[in-house]
Amino acid sequence: MRLLLDIRLSGGRNEGLDIARELAALSQPPLLVLATAFNAHALEAYELGVADYLLKLFTEQRVEQCLQRLRARRPRLQPAGPLRIAARRQKSLVFFDRDEVWAFEAAERLTRVHTAQGVFDVDLSLSAIEASFGRALARVHRNWLVNVTHIKVLKRDSETRVWVGEGLVADGRGIHVPVARERAQQLRDMLLASATGLRRKT
Known part of the structure; x- marks a missing residue:
């Protein structure tokens, strides 16, 4: 939370400074900026941890x-969900970033x-993976979760499939993933919503 206070709220007393003292005692005080026509309280203000002290005019x-000072002191939000995936290959544990994932598959x-x-x-x-990663992954089939950023081709004929990976089908590395009929239109709309280049059908 950010708060801008004039030191003399009623014109005669330093109520703003009194409020600043009370806020400074909180476990999580807001980012506070004090404004005043006088520089007499600047030292105390900064000792209280104010983000800035504005002198009028x-x-x-x-x-x-x-x-800019307020933006610099704003806490940075951590990305939702885990950042890395721990997987198994025989007796080894393998770790990689979630952005490296093409897809998750339920099989056997x-x-x-x-x-x-x-x-x-x-x-x-x-289901547990979907809950952890949220919108970063799209459920395209009951057995498949796909990282949308790695979808390179959407093909719709007798069945709908996506090519997920690096490059296109002919010269890239990746996998074909089936898309359930009831999810095909929603997936197409989602992909087009974050892209440009095609005239939308009405």
Whole structure:
């Protein structure tokens, strides 16, 4: 949370500074900016941990500088879900970034992860993986979760399939993944929503 306070809220007393002292005692104080026509309280203000101290009459450039300071102190959000995948190959554990995943496949009571480095076994079900990674993966079939950023081709004829991997089918590395009939249109719409180049059919 960010808060801008004038030190003299009612014109005579330093209520803004009193509020700053109370906020500084909180376990998670907001980013606070104090504004005033006097520099007498600047030292105490910075000791209280204020993000900035604006002296009136401040310019547009000074306000922009203040905003930059606030942005710099804003906590960075961590990406949702795990960043890495732990998989098995025989007796070895293999680790790779989630962005390296092409797809997850449920097959023969196992879950397999397909990547450019090969195919590996993971211990989680598709439902658990889907819950962990959210929108980064698309459920295109009851047995398949696909990393949308690696979809290179969507083919619709007697059945719908996507080519997932690196490069196109003829010269790339990847896998064909079946798309369930009831999910095909939704997948197509999702892919087109984040792309340009085609005239949309109405």
